[in-house]
Amino acid sequence: MAGLCEGGNEPPGSLKASKHGHSTTTALLKVTEDIRKAMDMGEVTALTLLDFSNAFGSVDIDLLLAKMKTLHLSDNTLSWMDSYLRDRQQCVSLDNQFSQWRCTKAGVPQGSVLGPLLFSIYINDISKNLQYCRYHLYADDLQLYIHSRPNTINESIDKLNCDLATVSTWAANFGLALNSSKTQAIIIGHKRLVNSLNNSNLSVIQERKAQLLGNGNKMQGYSGSEDEVIGKKKRKAFLDLLLEASLGGVKLTDTELREEVDTFMFEGHDTTSAGMCWALYMLGLHPEVQAKAFEEQERVFQGSTRSVTMKDLSEMKYLEQVIKESLRLYPSVPFIGRLLNEDIEIGGYKLPAGCILTLHIYQVHRNPKQFPNPHKFDPDNFLPERIAKRHPYAYVPFSAGPRNCVGQKFALLEEKTVLSYMLRNFKWSSLDKVEDIKLVAELVLRPENGIRLKITKRGDKRL
Numbered sequence: 001m002a003g004l005c006e007g008g009n010e011p012p013g014s015l016k017a018s019k020h021g022h023s024t025t026t027a028l029l030k031v032t033e034d035i036r037k038a039m040d041m042g043e044v045t046a047l048t049l050l051d052f053s054n055a056f057g058s059v060d061i062d063l064l065l066a067k068m069k070t071l072h073l074s075d076n077t078l079s080w081m082d083s084y085l086r087d088r089q090q091c092v093s094l095d096n097q098f099s100q101w102r103c104t105k106a107g108v109p110q111g112s113v114l115g116p117l118l119f120s121i122y123i124n125d126i127s128k129n130l131q132y133c134r135y136h137l138y139a140d141d142l143q144l145y146i147h148s149r150p151n152t153i154n155e156s157i158d159k160l161n162c163d164l165a166t167v168s169t170w171a172a173n174f175g176l177a178l179n180s181s182k183t184q185a186i187i188i189g190h191k192r193l194v195n196s197l198n199n200s201n202l203s204v205i206q207e208r209k210a211q212l213l214g215n216g217n218k219m220q221g222y223s224g225s226e227d228e229v230i231g232k233k234k235r236k237a238f239l240d241l242l243l244e245a246s247l248g249g250v251k252l253t254d255t256e257l258r259e260e261v262d263t264f265m266f267e268g269h270d271t272t273s274a275g276m277c278w279a280l281y282m283l284g285l286h287p288e289v290q291a292k293a294f295e296e297q298e299r300v301f302q303g304s305t306r307s308v309t310m311k312d313l314s315e316m317k318y319l320e321q322v323i324k325e326s327l328r329l330y331p332s333v334p335f336i337g338r339l340l341n342e343d344i345e346i347g348g349y350k351l352p353a354g355c356i357l358t359l360h361i362y363q364v365h366r367n368p369k370q371f372p373n374p375h376k377f378d379p380d381n382f383l384p385e386r387i388a389k390r391h392p393y394a395y396v397p398f399s400a401g402p403r404n405c406v407g408q409k410f411a412l413l414e415e416k417t418v419l420s421y422m423l424r425n426f427k428w429s430s431l432d433k434v435e436d437i438k439l440v441a442e443l444v445l446r447p448e449n450g451i452r453l454k455i456t457k458r459g460d461k462r463l
């Protein structure tokens, strides 16, 4: 090992944590110091502690030796390493009982100081794949973290998740698996700051709970205007349903309730706002489509300036086609991933358990076999007769199967409501060409530099 730590052979980047005298504690202290500094500056840190399953035992020896060559070690050190790692004999001891010696074909020595060092070398280039997060690495202890102002914490959580997905794909490609049950995420900051993120939802929950208890555990729901009674069923808000359930058989604490509400708020916010932006952009690029969508609004409202109702929304068929076509070209969630827990065969290829599959919804939606002229914005793609001709999974902006989007109907209603308001009151045109918009997939598909619209109030002749 002398060769590795001699002058001139300083291990690069994160490998420094593995130098003599450094340990997991050193790495943890380093993170703690960074968090403390961030807190002093009023920042919050989102942190993930990753745990690799069978880390030391999964190392591919050839790959490790190839990586060691890139560290410019002397030939002697390399050939010693080669002979040391290949066909190693290993025995395990527990309470002074020793197992038999077994020949090991993979992995690095456990229990010796070399184990952590070699493992660090093996996974060191994880850092090159990170887009947003800082990290600390000591052997198989990896921490990803990101500091942010309290009001942008949700954005940081998205970024952290994005890097986390990259790390798990990277790890799977190198024969390593992340142990999801031990991988933890936490948000650290001054109590006052973190609380301010959650308090508003918590107080809504407490208020609503008090009302519910006051009503003998039955939420009155709504008074029964047209909007609140859909079809024959009287609808209750999601929070009310959760509250009723939690006062019945399934006990949920206020914090658990808040976590459920947070999931809905966060999943439902960025996705729909991105969806609306893309629809506005498309309508601004295609004046003939905007005019047709406006005519539909005129038919529905007959010149009235009243607020929109559920019945009105159900009549906006063309606007729905516009939204669906925008989500086809610009799906708010451009890709999704699945960790295989058993082997499967797809198209003659066997995919082993432990792999992460990524489905590129963006590409699926531009398949010319399913959508002739796939890059053209054409809301008629969602006429019933065209839908009937397509494969049922040719269009999956809300995913499909048991974990699909629970908010998809709500999302369409929300988008319709906002776009209807825009169409009734304004005209607009988009100032940027499709080829000039740079897309970024930060879990949610966004235009890197926003979208520029020129908006004029309806009735104003300037447009």
Ligand code: HEM
Binding pocket: 263, 264, 265, 267, 268, 269, 271, 272, 275, 331, 332, 333, 336, 337, 397, 398, 399, 400, 402, 403, 404, 405, 406, 407, 408, 410, 411
């Ligand atoms: C245009 C808007 C939206 C799009 C494109 C969208 C898309 C998606 C997709 C693709 C998934 C599946 C992720 C996966 O398979 O890994 C998903 C899951 C989910 N969505 Fe949405 N979503 C939207 C709006 C909403 C809204 C408004 C809500 C809530 C009010 C919501 C709540 C959820 C929840 C809770 C899940 C997780 C479901 C589960 O894991 O069982 N989404 N969404």
